Amino acid sequence: xxxxxLPARAxxxxxxxxPVTASLVVVSTMWKMLLNEQGLLNRVxxxxxxxxxxxxxxxxxxxxxxxxxxxWQGFGFETVVFLAALQSLPRDLYDAASIDGAGPARRFWHVxxxxxxxxxxxxxVVGIIGAFQAxxxxxxxxxxxxxxxxxxxxxYLVQRFQALDLGHASAAAYLLVLVLALLSAVxxxxxxxxx
Amino acid sequence: xxxxxxxxxxxYAALVVSSVITLAPFAWTVSTSFKRSEDVFAPGGGLIPRxxxxxxxxxxxxxxxxxHYLANSVIVSLVVVxxxxxxxxxxxxxxxxxxxPGRSLWFGVLLVTLMVPMQVNLIPLYxxxxxxxxxxxxxxxxxxxxxxxxSLVQVFGIFLMRQYFATIPDSILEAARIDGAGELAILRRxxxxxxxxxxxxxxxxxxxxxxxxxxxxxxxxGTDQSRTLPVGLALLARKNTVNWPDTMAGAVVTALPxxxxxxxxxxxxxxxxxxxxxxxxx
Numbered sequence: 001x002x003x004x005x006l007p008a009r010a011x012x013x014x015x016x017x018x019p020v021t022a023s024l025v026v027v028s029t030m031w032k033m034l035l036n037e038q039g040l041l042n043r044v045x046x047x048x049x050x051x052x053x054x055x056x057x058x059x060x061x062x063x064x065x066x067x068x069x070x071x072w073q074g075f076g077f078e079t080v081v082f083l084a085a086l087q088s089l090p091r092d093l094y095d096a097a098s099i100d101g102a103g104p105a106r107r108f109w110h111v112x113x114x115x116x117x118x119x120x121x122x123x124x125v126v127g128i129i130g131a132f133q134a135x136x137x138x139x140x141x142x143x144x145x146x147x148x149x150x151x152x153x154x155x156y157l158v159q160r161f162q163a164l165d166l167g168h169a170s171a172a173a174y175l176l177v178l179v180l181a182l183l184s185a186v187x188x189x190x191x192x193x194x195x
Numbered sequence: 196x197x198x199x200x201x202x203x204x205x206x207y208a209a210l211v212v213s214s215v216i217t218l219a220p221f222a223w224t225v226s227t228s229f230k231r232s233e234d235v236f237a238p239g240g241g242l243i244p245r246x247x248x249x250x251x252x253x254x255x256x257x258x259x260x261x262x263h264y265l266a267n268s269v270i271v272s273l274v275v276v277x278x279x280x281x282x283x284x285x286x287x288x289x290x291x292x293x294x295x296p297g298r299s300l301w302f303g304v305l306l307v308t309l310m311v312p313m314q315v316n317l318i319p320l321y322x323x324x325x326x327x328x329x330x331x332x333x334x335x336x337x338x339x340x341x342x343x344x345x346s347l348v349q350v351f352g353i354f355l356m357r358q359y360f361a362t363i364p365d366s367i368l369e370a371a372r373i374d375g376a377g378e379l380a381i382l383r384r385x386x387x388x389x390x391x392x393x394x395x396x397x398x399x400x401x402x403x404x405x406x407x408x409x410x411x412x413x414x415x416x417g418t419d420q421s422r423t424l425p426v427g428l429a430l431l432a433r434k435n436t437v438n439w440p441d442t443m444a445g446a447v448v449t450a451l452p453x454x455x456x457x458x459x460x461x462x463x464x465x466x467x468x469x470x471x472x473x474x475x476x477x
Binding site: 010012013014015016017018019021022023024025026028029030031032033034036038039040072075076080133135136139140143154157158161166169170173174176177180181184 | 409
C-alpha cells in the first residue's frame with residue numbers, strides 16, 4: 001500500500017515503525033495492561049457485544065495473546081522490508097504487463113508476487129527464528145503460565161538456569177541451536193532457488 | 196476542486212486504521228501513566244486522565260530506583276556504542292584493506308559465530324562473568340561491566356563496516372601511504388570520514404539493540420545497582436499487578452528516549468535497521 005506516490009507516505013511509514021524502536025519489554029508491559037480483564041481491548045470488544053475475557057489468565061488464549069503483542073511489534077519492520085523490496089521491482093515489467101493487457105489483479109499476481117518471493121521467504125524465516133527465541137514477552141506477560149501454556153524454549157532455559165539446573169538448561173540451548181540451524185539452512189536453500 | 200477517486204479514499208482509510216492500531220496502545224500507556232491508580236479501570240474513564248496525576252512518575256523515581264536504571268542504561272549504551280565504533284571499524288579496516296596471513300580464514304571464523312544464537316552463550320558467559328567478579332570485584336557479574344563487556348566488539352558490526360570499506364578505492368589509501376601517513380592516520384583521516392553513513396548505521400543499530408536488550412542484563416545483573424531500564428521495568432511489571440500508573444510510567448521512561456531519537460532522525464533509522472536486509476533479499 002505504501003508503495004504509491006502518496007502525500008504523507010513518510011509520515012505513515014514512520015508511524016508503523018515506532019513500535020520497532022520500543023523495547024519488547026515495553027511492548028509487553030503495554031499489552032499486559034491492554035489485555036487485562038478490565039483493559040482497553042475488552043472495553044472495545046464490549047462495544048460490539050463481546051463479553052470480557054481475561055486473555056492472559058486463560059490457558060486457551062494466553063499464547064495467542066502473547067503472539068498478538070509480538071505481531072504488533074514486528075509489523076512495522078516487515079512493512080518497511082516489503083516496501084524496500086517493492087521499490088526495487090523494475091518498473092518496465094509493469095509497463096510490459098500493462099501493454100500485454102494485464103489488469104491490476106493479474107499484474108499483482110504475475111509480477112509483484114514473484115518479485116517479492118525472496119523477501120517473503122526472508123521475512124518468514126526470520127520471523128520464525130525470532131519466534132523460537134521468544135522470551136521477553138513471556139517473562140513480562142505470563143511468566144510461562146497459566147499452567148505452562150506459554151513456556152517457550154528460551155523461557156524454560158532461563159528458568160532451569162536460575163534454578164541452577166544447568167544440565168537441562170544446556171540441553172535446551174543445544175536443541176534450540178539445532179532447530180535454528182535447520183531453519184537457516186532451509187532459508188539459504190530457498191533463497192538460492194529464487195535468485 | 197478536483198474530486199478524489201474512491202480508491203484513494205479507501206487506501207487512506209486503511210492507512211488511518213492501521214495507524215490507530217499502531218498508536219492507540221502508546222496513547223493509552225501515556226494516558227494511564229498520568230492517571231490515579233483507582234481511576235485506571237473506572238467505568239467511563241477515557242483517554243484524558245481526570246484528574247491528572249504525577250503519582251506514577253513520582254513512584255517510579257522514589258519507590259523504585261528508576262533514576263538509577265536510567266543512568267545505567269545511558270552508561271551501558273554509550274560505552275557499547277563508542278567501543279563498537281572504535282573496535283568494529285578498526286577490525287573491519289584490517290579485514291577490508293590490509294593484507295595479513297589467514298585474513299579470509301579469520302573472517303570466516305568470525306562469520307560462523309554469527310550463526311550461534313546468543314542463548315547458547317548465556318551459561319558459559321555468565322560463568323566467565325562470575326569468575327571475573329571473583330578475581331576483580333569491580334568487574335563482571337552484578338556490575339555494569341558485566342552487561343557491556345561481552346558487547347564491546349560485535350561481529351555484525353565488523354561485517355557491516357567491512358562492506359562500507361570495500362567501496363573505498365585502494366588508490367586513495369595508496370596516495371596517503373606515499374605521503375607518509377601511517378595506518379592509524381589513514382583510518383582516522385580518510386577511512387572514517389568516507390564511511391560516515393556506515394558509522395551512523397552502526398551507531399543506530401548498536402544503540403537500539405543495547406538500550407532495549409533484556410535477556411543478558413537480566414541474567415548478569417542481579418542487583419538494583421546494576422540493572423538497566425528494561426530489566427527494572429520487567430521486574431516492576433511482574434511484581435506490581437495493581438498499580439498500573441506506576442508500571443506505565445516506567446514504560447514511558449524506558450521507551451521515550453528511543454522514540455525521541457527515532458523521531459529526530461527517522462530516515463537514517465529506518466535505513467539503518469533494514470540495511471542488512473537488502474543483501475539477503477537482493
